Amino acid sequence: MHTGSQWRGDETRAARRSPMTIHRHVEVLETVAAQHGGVLPPYKWLNEHSYFTSYNVMLDHPKEFRHIKTYEQFEAEQYKPKPGIMQPNSKFKKISEYHIPGAHFAPTGLEIEPGMAEKDWMTLGRKLALVHQSVSWWIGDFLQYGFRTYGKKTTFDLARQATGYTRQALYSCARIAKRFPRAACRSTYRLPP
Secondary structure (H helix, E strand, C coil): CCCCCCCCCCCCCCCCHHHHHHHHHHHHHHHHHHCCCCCCHHHHHHCCCCHHHHHHHHHCCCHHHCEEEEEEEEEHHCCCCCCCCCCCCCCCCCCEEEEEEECCEEEEEECCCCCCCCCHHHHHHHHHHHHHHHHHHHHHHHHHHHHHCCCCHHHHHHHHHHHHCHHHHHHHHHHHHHHHHCCCHHCCCCCCC
């Protein structure tokens, strides 16, 4: 085991960084954000312009960087409903709209209360099939955004970590989402199970 400022096996990379080093990276990303209208550019841009280490430090120490607006935060604000402005009806459903009385969803199972009527049970089955079918489209759109923002290789690597899907399953979702852009044609096209 090494001593002094060298790596010790029980320390993480984040724990080894001195406050001075963290402060230096905060200053670097503050400058970059200032040059881009107060918003930190997306990861892909930072990586292409050699700011990967500063970005990594930001991920490891979010508290110190919380005052810097990221591109993702900026994007989210663009689509945030404005107070006092009536929003148009959305064609998108909230996950809560899939609720079926007597059915309780968890990440690893579905609990159905005894006595559920056959009609409700069939409705539940249809909604489960719709959600299952939708997930492939959602993953495809998720990947298409990643390709535009982070590049293909990085997106596939990160998406595998995020979803647990194989590269082939991700590729299938991405290919179909690209071939059929979000439009009415999707409602007539069924993805393979």
